[in-house]
Amino acid sequence: MNLKRVLTVTKKEFIHIRRDKASMILALVAPVMMLLLFGFAVSTDVNDIRLAVCDQSNTMESRELIRSYENSAYFKVYTMTDNPQNAEKMIAAGNVKAALLIPTDFAKGLRRGEKEEVQILVDGSDPSIARTAANYAVMISNGYSLKVSSVKLMNTAAALNKSPGVDARAMIMYNPTLESSKFNVPGVVGLILQNITVILTAFAMVREREKGTIEQLIMTPVSSLELIVGKLIPYVFIGIYDYAIVLLLSYILFGVAIKGSILLLTLLGIIFLIGALAMGMLISTFAKTQLQAMQASLLVLLPSVLLSGFMFPREAMPKVVYAISTILPVTHFLIILRGIILKGVGISYLYKTATVLLALIIAIIAITVKKFTKKLD
Amino acid sequence: MEFAIEINNLSKKFGSFTAVNNISFSIPKGKIFGFLGPNGSGKSTTIRMLCGVITPTSGEGRVLGFDLYKNTEQIKQNIGYMSQRFGLYEDLTVNENIDFYGSIYLLAKEEMNERKKQLIEIAGLVGKEKSLAGTLSGGMKQKLALCCALIHQPQLLVLDEPTAGVDPVSRREFWKVITQLTATGITVLVTTHYMDEASICDIIGFIYNGDLITMNTPEELFEKHHTDNLEDIFIEYVSKLSSKDAVLSFKEIRQQGKEV
Ligand SMILES: Nc1ncnc2c1ncn2[C@@H]1O[C@H](COP(=O)(O)OP(=O)(O)OP(=O)(O)O)[C@@H](O)[C@H]1O
Ligand SMILES: [Mg+2]
Numbered sequence: 001m002n003l004k005r006v007l008t009v010t011k012k013e014f015i016h017i018r019r020d021k022a023s024m025i026l027a028l029v030a031p032v033m034m035l036l037l038f039g040f041a042v043s044t045d046v047n048d049i050r051l052a053v054c055d056q057s058n059t060m061e062s063r064e065l066i067r068s069y070e071n072s073a074y075f076k077v078y079t080m081t082d083n084p085q086n087a088e089k090m091i092a093a094g095n096v097k098a099a100l101l102i103p104t105d106f107a108k109g110l111r112r113g114e115k116e117e118v119q120i121l122v123d124g125s126d127p128s129i130a131r132t133a134a135n136y137a138v139m140i141s142n143g144y145s146l147k148v149s150s151v152k153l154m155n156t157a158a159a160l161n162k163s164p165g166v167d168a169r170a171m172i173m174y175n176p177t178l179e180s181s182k183f184n185v186p187g188v189v190g191l192i193l194q195n196i197t198v199i200l201t202a203f204a205m206v207r208e209r210e211k212g213t214i215e216q217l218i219m220t221p222v223s224s225l226e227l228i229v230g231k232l233i234p235y236v237f238i239g240i241y242d243y244a245i246v247l248l249l250s251y252i253l254f255g256v257a258i259k260g261s262i263l264l265l266t267l268l269g270i271i272f273l274i275g276a277l278a279m280g281m282l283i284s285t286f287a288k289t290q291l292q293a294m295q296a297s298l299l300v301l302l303p304s305v306l307l308s309g310f311m312f313p314r315e316a317m318p319k320v321v322y323a324i325s326t327i328l329p330v331t332h333f334l335i336i337l338r339g340i341i342l343k344g345v346g347i348s349y350l351y352k353t354a355t356v357l358l359a360l361i362i363a364i365i366a367i368t369v370k371k372f373t374k375k376l377d
Numbered sequence: 378m379e380f381a382i383e384i385n386n387l388s389k390k391f392g393s394f395t396a397v398n399n400i401s402f403s404i405p406k407g408k409i410f411g412f413l414g415p416n417g418s419g420k421s422t423t424i425r426m427l428c429g430v431i432t433p434t435s436g437e438g439r440v441l442g443f444d445l446y447k448n449t450e451q452i453k454q455n456i457g458y459m460s461q462r463f464g465l466y467e468d469l470t471v472n473e474n475i476d477f478y479g480s481i482y483l484l485a486k487e488e489m490n491e492r493k494k495q496l497i498e499i500a501g502l503v504g505k506e507k508s509l510a511g512t513l514s515g516g517m518k519q520k521l522a523l524c525c526a527l528i529h530q531p532q533l534l535v536l537d538e539p540t541a542g543v544d545p546v547s548r549r550e551f552w553k554v555i556t557q558l559t560a561t562g563i564t565v566l567v568t569t570h571y572m573d574e575a576s577i578c579d580i581i582g583f584i585y586n587g588d589l590i591t592m593n594t595p596e597e598l599f600e601k602h603h604t605d606n607l608e609d610i611f612i613e614y615v616s617k618l619s620s621k622d623a624v625l626s627f628k629e630i631r632q633q634g635k636e637v
Contacts, residue, residue, distance in 0.1 A: 008480035012469065019468045216525075217462030219535075220481050221453040293501050 001229070005222050009230025013204060017234060026200060031192045031242040032249060038188045039254050049133050050078040052087045054098040059107035065118070065141075069100060074136040087121060097123045098133045185250045186337040187310040192246050193269065193299045194276045194330050195301050199238045201280025204231050210289050224372070232277050239273040259344030264339070266355055272333045275361035278368045285371040329364070332357040350371040381406045381533050381564035384438035384445075387433065389422050393589060396422040398438065398587035404531075407569060409555070409565040415464055417617055419587040420568045421461065424537055427566070429453055441532050454482065457526035461538040463518050465525060467511030471502055474510055475524055482529035489528065496524040516547025522556065530541030534558065537569040540574065552577055572608035585618050591625070 017023045028198040054321040055062050069075045078096050081087055087099035099121040109116040120137045124130040203312060205228075208214040217227070243266075259267060279300060287293035305311060314325050325331050335353045339345045349352065382404040389397040397419040404410045412420050427440050428447070429449030438445040438525070443452045447488065465474045479489040493568065497503055500520035512520055518529045519539055526534060534555075540548045551576060559565055569575055576595050583590045591598070591614075599605045 002483065003479055004483055008477060012466070012473075012477050015469055015473060016466070146624065210459070211467070212462040213464050214463065215460045216458065218430050219453065219456070219458035219460075221450055222481050275616075321585055355433075 001223065001226055005226045006230040006233070009222070009227055013231050013234045014037075016207070017200075019239075023200060023203070025229060026196060027062070027238045034192050034195075035185070035188050035246050035249055036039070036253075037098040038184050038191075039250070047073050047091070047097055049074055049129070049136070049224075051075045051091050052079050052081060052096040053077055053100065053107060054081050054084050054087045054101045055086075056082065057102045057106035058102045061107040061110050062102045065102065066100070068140055072136065072140055072289055074133075074140070091121055091123045097129060098137065100137070105136055113335040133262045140335045152353050153157050156187060182254065182256055182342065183338070184310075185254050185256045186341040187308075187334050189243065189246050189250070189341075190272070190308075190330050190337050191270075191305060191310060192242050192335045193239055193273055193295075194279075194304060194333075196242055197273060197276035198280045198283065198300060199294070200238065201235050202283040202287065202297055203233065203290055204235070204283030205281055205291050206287050206293045209284075228281070228372075235277060235280075235363040236273065239276070242269075243269055243273075256341060258341050260340035264347060266352075268333070268336050268350075268357070271361060272329060275329045277359075277363070278365045282364065282368040282371060285368070303326055307331070308334055310334060327360065329357055329360045332360070379406045380404060381408075382410070382438070382440050382566065384427070384522075385436055387423070387426060387436035387438055387445075388434045389419075389426060390434045395587050397426070397433075397584075400584070400587075401436075402582060402592050403587065404564060404566070406564050407559060408579040409559055409561050409567065409577065411575045411581045412566060412584065413570075413572075413575055413581060413611060414584035415570075418584045420584060421537055423584070424535055424566070424568070427452075428458060428535060428633075429454060450599040453532055456533045458535045459519075459522045459526045459537065461541060461626075463522065465510050465518070465522055468469055468509060470507050470509055471497070471513070471521055472506045474521060475528055478525040479528045480545035484529060487570070488616050490509045492528055492530065493524070496527055499557070500524050501550065514547075516543050516551070519543055519547070520554070525553070527558070532563060534563055534565045536565065538568055538570065540569060540571060546622060548574065572606075572611055576605050581607075583614055585614065590614060590618070 017027065018079045053066055054067065055070075066077065070077050075098070077172065079090065081090075084101050087096075090093060091099055101119040101121065103119075106116050106118065118141060120134065121128045122133045122137070122142075208217065217320070223270070247258065251258075280297075283293055283296045283300070286295050303324065307317070307321060308328055308331040309325065311331075314322055314331070332353050336350055336357070339350050339353075380403045382402070384403075386399045386402045387397060387401070388395065388399050400423065402505065412423070414420050420566050422431070426433045426445060427438070429440075429445060429452040432443060441455050443449075443454070443455070450492060466477070469477065472493070475493050476489070479493065490559065495603070502517065502520060502524070505517065507591070510518065513521060523539070526536075536555075540551055549572070555565060555567075556577065561578070565572075567578065575581060579594065581595055581598060582592045582593065595607065598610055602610045604610065
């Protein structure tokens with residue numbers, strides 16, 4: 001491998017990127033846009049949940065509890081009713097998302113200094129709202145030092161049947177205000193790092209074939225290794241730039257600071273980046289045109305967004321889907337990202353995940369190298 | 378006599394399909410060799426074997442004294458190639474394209490710049506150095522491709538249909554450059570479908586369905602076929618070998634069209 005040739009290819013590749021608007025936007029602007037989109041718009045935060053209140057106690061204490069719900073940003077008292085059945089009906093009709101039922105003898109017990117119970121009904125048809133609504137309700141009531149007798153889900157989508165309390169505790173520990181942007185933003189770093197790199201790499205590799213420039217190039221002494229390494233170098237830089245800019249903006253815009261070691265995160269990030277480069281190259285061995293490369297990239301990227309645990313918790317996935325999510329490198333990288341950024345844990349907690357990630361990436365590289373050498377014959 | 382290309386019983390099979398079948402020829406240094414044949418007859422495949430890009434199925438050969446199997450690196454370092462399809466980067470400027478290829482051949486900067494200046498002058502691209510290759514006309518693109526193929530002063534220049542889609546004036550300019558170059562001792566291997574161009578060549582090889590049908594100088598071909606029109610000779614070969622009905626001349630086709 002001759003370094004001058006490698007750098008010659010790299011220089012040429014940089015010119016391509018600089019002169020191609022789509023590549024420039026994808027490399028420099030798209031990461032910022034994706035961060036804003038996932039950070040702000042795809043917020044799974046639930047604010048102002050419409051609440052029906054059935055206050056059968058009608059005492060100072062019960063009104064105080066209702067006020068503490070009102071004062072939280074999470075709930076908004078939509079209607080008051082005397083009849084618990086009415087509250088259920090309103091949930092069924094979709095008028096309210098949750099109902100707070102305060103029993104008649106609520107105040108009596110409290111005055112005696114005993115723990116009292118209230119019931120919360122939550123519309124389970126939108127699981128993510130239901131989960132958060134239930135969590136918030138428990139949180140507020142606990143704050144009021146009550147015992148919530150039961151959180152009953154109505155119209156439930158089956159997935160939510162497991163106790164949300166356990167999840168809630170884990171989240172509350174590291175993200176006390178339960179802001180979904182805190183949870184989403186570290187994930188966005190992983191998705192951006194992967195998606196941008198995969199698409200750009202696949203494009204770069206396919207472009208030479210589609211335009212016919214490879215025919216001229218293979219007649220020169222440049223070896224395929226020199227060519228591949230030279231072409232990949234710019235995308236390593238772009239990946240590192242994207243990684244840095246997204247982390248910086250996460251801090252500035254969303255207040256997400258890295259609690260753990262930046263060094264460890266960056267090291268694992270680079271390993272992940274290498275995997276993404278290999279994936280892009282693998283796609284380029286199948287695709288003949290840039291259009292095909294785009295379609296194939298989407299085929300990889302969609303599962304990464306949907307199955308990696310970025311949007312939906314993997315625990316709730318059917319077994320097959322869960323298995324698929326396990327072979328996606330981004331799934332494991334998300335665990336690492338959230339672990340280091342939100343929880344500040346070190347390698348002693350992450351070594352298992354890191355090992356799986358490394359193994360997956362080595363497998364991808366092996367397949368890519370095999371496909372590539374076969375192709376060149 | 379020193380030969381630039383010597384091949385012996387060279388064959389290339391793609392699966393069970395034989396693209397090139399046992400061809401042998403020798404081309405002396407400093408000559409222009411025209412390689413003719415209908416579409417799909419195996420010209421580009423032969424060229425790829427000679428350039429060390431694909432491995433022959435059988436047979437042997439040496440290009441510039443380098444073995445086709447063992448010394449492909451040296452072959453690549455010493456030949457210049459220009460493809461059928463414009464193979465340069467349209468989003469790079471004339472200068473950037475030439476610099477790119479110069480650096481790929483590991484030329485030293487001063488040597489490259491000097492050579493580049495010469496070539497741009499010969500090719501008539503002066504003033505276009507900073508234009509994007511994609512904005513050049515068809516003829517100029519071909520001349521740029523020629524510059525890139527010659528930047529490292531190769532001993533053998535391989536041109537696969539260099540003038541496809543180029544207007545008659547630009548074609549002549551192009552060929553003038555080629556003949557000037559051979560005066561400096563470079564050997565040229567060229568394929569073309571333009572028979573007027575082919576008559577410039579010193580030696581003509583005719584390939585059909587992977588078989589080398591004839592190897593001769595134009596003069597000998599003219600004598601043998603009692604005509605000085607290469608196109609007629611080409612058509613005679615094709616119709617004889619394909620047992621197609623004799624192909625009509627354009628004039629005859631036009632007349633027939635009018636009669637109908
Ligand atoms: N990689 C390949 N795999 C399979 N078949 C091939 C391959 N390359 C070429 N061929 C076949 O070999 C035959 C010769 O092709 P080649 O490109 O050498 O023809 P050619 O003389 O250059 O034609 P043209 O004048 O159209 O350029 C064709 O039938 C072609 O389809
Ligand atoms: Mg051809």
